[in-house]
């Protein structure tokens with residue numbers, strides 16, 4: 001039914017964002033990714049993770065895994081952070097329009113995953129986004145050749161967001177939304193086979 005690469009952002013020395021109460025983004029990303037994998041396996045969707053423990057993985061390795069496996073989709077999982085602690089909500093990033101062949105399928109993937117995430121997490125919608133300038137793109141979105149999106153589940157810099165990201169319940173909800181979105185994406189015949 002498809003093969004999906006799940007990419008838990010950061011790891012090892014690269015901790016990503018840190019909440020005011022010490023919650024580390026790299027740990028949340030990995031935990032949600034492992035839960036996504038469990039949901040996908042139950043749905044009969046093959047998965048590969050770019051890391052399965054707290055280890056450092058280069059961005060190039062993350063990208064090449066999805067190419068080597070000729071994956072049907074690449075989904076990177078992150079938590080957001082800004083200096084303003086009142087900002088919260090979910091946002092999902094896709095590659096920019098410079099590559100129409102890749103942008104279309106990625107936009108579909110990102111949109112569907114994002115919509116399901118909003119529902120299961122009851123999150124504020126910060127929208128589907130892409131960087132106008134190619135040089136500003138997230139590395140994994142710029143170089144991944146298969147349909148790709150990067151999910152910023154919630155803000156670690158928001159006090160309530162950190163509480164939610166720290167809870168099993170919320171992580172399950174986030175994983176369910178992401179997995180359900182991936183499943184729906186794979187059901188669109190046109191995108192199957194690496195779009």
Ligand SMILES: [Zn+2]
Nearest residue numbers: 009016078079
């Ligand atoms: Zn991150």
